[in-house]
Amino acid sequence: MAVSNALPAGVGLGLRGPHVPRILADAPAVPFFELLTDNHLAAGGAPRYQAEAIAASYPVTLHGVGMSLGSIDPLDRDYVGRVRALARATSAVSVSEHLSFIGCDGYYANDLLPLPWTEEALDHVARRIRQAQDLLGRKLLIENITAYVRYADAALSEIGFLSELCHRTGCGLLLDINNAYVNAVNHGEDAAAWLDAVPWERVGEIHVAGHRLADDLLIDTHDGPVSGAVLALLTGIAPLARHLPVLLEWDHRLPTWETLAAEAARVAERWHGAGGSLAA
Amino acid sequence: MRLAELQRHLVETACGAEPSTGLLHAVAPRPGPGRRRRLDAYRQTVEQMHRHALEDAFPVCIAILGVRYWQRLTGEILGRPGSLDRDLARYGERLPGLLSNAVRERHELRGYEYLPDLAALEWGLHRVRYAPNGERFDFRALAAIPETARAGLRLHPSPALALGSSRWPVAALWRTHRESGACENLPVKAVHYAIHRNDRLEATVTRLSDAEKDLLDAVVAGTTLGAIEARSAGDQRLANRLYDWIMAGWIVGFTEAGQPCSMTPS
Numbered sequence: 001m002a003v004s005n006a007l008p009a010g011v012g013l014g015l016r017g018p019h020v021p022r023i024l025a026d027a028p029a030v031p032f033f034e035l036l037t038d039n040h041l042a043a044g045g046a047p048r049y050q051a052e053a054i055a056a057s058y059p060v061t062l063h064g065v066g067m068s069l070g071s072i073d074p075l076d077r078d079y080v081g082r083v084r085a086l087a088r089a090t091s092a093v094s095v096s097e098h099l100s101f102i103g104c105d106g107y108y109a110n111d112l113l114p115l116p117w118t119e120e121a122l123d124h125v126a127r128r129i130r131q132a133q134d135l136l137g138r139k140l141l142i143e144n145i146t147a148y149v150r151y152a153d154a155a156l157s158e159i160g161f162l163s164e165l166c167h168r169t170g171c172g173l174l175l176d177i178n179n180a181y182v183n184a185v186n187h188g189e190d191a192a193a194w195l196d197a198v199p200w201e202r203v204g205e206i207h208v209a210g211h212r213l214a215d216d217l218l219i220d221t222h223d224g225p226v227s228g229a230v231l232a233l234l235t236g237i238a239p240l241a242r243h244l245p246v247l248l249e250w251d252h253r254l255p256t257w258e259t260l261a262a263e264a265a266r267v268a269e270r271w272h273g274a275g276g277s278l279a280a
Numbered sequence: 281m282r283l284a285e286l287q288r289h290l291v292e293t294a295c296g297a298e299p300s301t302g303l304l305h306a307v308a309p310r311p312g313p314g315r316r317r318r319l320d321a322y323r324q325t326v327e328q329m330h331r332h333a334l335e336d337a338f339p340v341c342i343a344i345l346g347v348r349y350w351q352r353l354t355g356e357i358l359g360r361p362g363s364l365d366r367d368l369a370r371y372g373e374r375l376p377g378l379l380s381n382a383v384r385e386r387h388e389l390r391g392y393e394y395l396p397d398l399a400a401l402e403w404g405l406h407r408v409r410y411a412p413n414g415e416r417f418d419f420r421a422l423a424a425i426p427e428t429a430r431a432g433l434r435l436h437p438s439p440a441l442a443l444g445s446s447r448w449p450v451a452a453l454w455r456t457h458r459e460s461g462a463c464e465n466l467p468v469k470a471v472h473y474a475i476h477r478n479d480r481l482e483a484t485v486t487r488l489s490d491a492e493k494d495l496l497d498a499v500v501a502g503t504t505l506g507a508i509e510a511r512s513a514g515d516q517r518l519a520n521r522l523y524d525w526i527m528a529g530w531i532v533g534f535t536e537a538g539q540p541c542s543m544t545p546s
Contacts, residue, residue: 038367038368038369039369041367042410042411042412043412043413044411044412044413044414044439044440045408045409045410045411045412045413045440045477045481046409046477046480046481046482047409047410049481066366066367068366070287071287072283072284072287076366079366101287102366103291103362103363103366104284104287104288104291105288105291106364107291107295107362107363107364108291108362108363108364108365108366109291109294109295109322109326109361109362110326110329110330110333110362110363110366110368110371111294111322111325111326111329113287113290113291113294113322115283116283116286116306118283120282120283121283124283148318148319148321148322149307149308149315149318149319150307150308150310151286151306151307151308152305152306152307152308153281153306154308186310186312186313186318187310187311187312188310188311188312214321214324216312216313216317217312217313217317217318217321219321219324219325252332
């Protein structure tokens with residue numbers, strides 16, 4: 001079963017607060033914006049106003065980090081309820097989260113930490129995704145994360161784990177090409193082979209972002225332009241994913257709106273050149 | 281290693297603890313960097329994220345102390361990163377209290393005795409920035425309450441309101457830093473202040489008189505309207521402030537006598 005997707009094709013942008021006044025004033029041609037869920041959850045104040053103002057003019061998606069779907073702690077129903085309220089307030093086209101946990105026993109690292117690809121973890125996460133989807137009243141898109149470690153007792157591959165989650169829960173996938181590339185380089189794996197194994201019929205959206213080399217590891221920093229290697233992987237999947245929306249993430253060392261828009265145009269040009277759809 | 285155990289070990293390590301033997305065994309050897317180096321990447325990113333969260337919340341404190349000293353100081357007094365809240369925007373709540381100890385104990389902070397109060401002000405601004413709106417004051421419901429029952433009403437402060445006091449002119453210091461970076465002509469008198477959102481939804485600071493602060497403290501404490509009116513008896517200007525604060529969204533609702541209070545005062 002393919003994941004339904006009402007987002008327009010083309011390259012969307014992650015919404016960041018400093019750019020909002022400019023976007024609201026100039027109404028630039030951006031096919032969609034992604035809101036970082038956790039930044040807009042409070043039912044009031046400037047972040048919520050910005051979310052709703054942008055949603056009044058553009059299709060939006062919600063992308064969260066705080067649901068901690070893999071955690072051994074009970075699912076935070078209040079948090080999920082607030083995500084649901086935000087999704088309603090912004091008519092969000094999709095809601096996505098990560099295959100990870102951010103803390104346990106009530107203590108949080110506030111970072112996306114990797115799960116082992118074991119049957120125990122699969123049962124656990126599948127149960128929690130079903131629970132979250134029931135509370136949200138919609139299917140989630142689950143994103144593959146950057147993982148600096150691989151666990152020794154993995155029973156499945158990452159793609160095998162994600163595919164089985166889709167099968168058991170009906171969720172879709174948000175495929176982050178940058179994360180796939182960073183993982184491949186850091187673990188001596190083949191990113192193209194990894195992408196070949198993706199169940200494309202389950203993918204609802206694609207992410208690209210920048211990374212940085214820190215000594216001997218690539219770090220998923222989201223603080224610069226998309227690398228040539230990641231762009232090459234993106235264009236390589238265009239024949240399989242030409243209909244999918246692509247999202248450019250740039251979270252730190254935030255550039256000017258002009259620089260961000262130019263980077264999105266560069267990604268869009270490469271995507272379109274390889275056969276990917278552009279916004280109408 | 282079972283899932284629960286693995287998660288506990290990894291969270292501890294990401295928050296700065298030495299990786300356990302069990303965790304090191306659970307991590308598969310890979311080409312390139314070793315297991316410790318890979319786990320250390322989490323410690324570094326977690327540290328960086330918590331540092332950014334503090335930078336977001338305490339920009340004036342950082343401007344006064346300088347980034348390098350700020351990072352060293354907060355690293356020492358906060359200890360390992362990690363939080364009791366899934367929301368990174370709430371990281372730093374303990375800092376004003378910890379700074380109170382630091383300015384007493386550290387000779388290099390002599391002359392910065394106002395710093396904990398400034399940090400408390402900045403934390404209040406940060407909290408108000410991300411607070412929900414709360415309910416909308418229902419004048420129609422108020423009008424429906426018999427005159428004789430109004431003395432028993434308890435008013436609800438907005439979740440986006442915070443009150444504070446300092447014997448240092450921290451509100452003026454904050455405003456001056458925000459507006460010009462210069463610190464001249466600051467008032468020397470101790471002040472009370474309210475932190476609230478302005479028409480542009482920005483968190484901002486308004487100075488309060490002693491009487492206004494008393495009145496708002498009474499609202500926050502859940503004092504009945506009758507007791508508040510008795511306290512301000514004869515001062516119509518002060519009584520009118522309640523109406524002003526309702527119109528400004530500082531007071532957002534009320535509870536009738538005998539009803540459980542539906543809101544936690546901020």
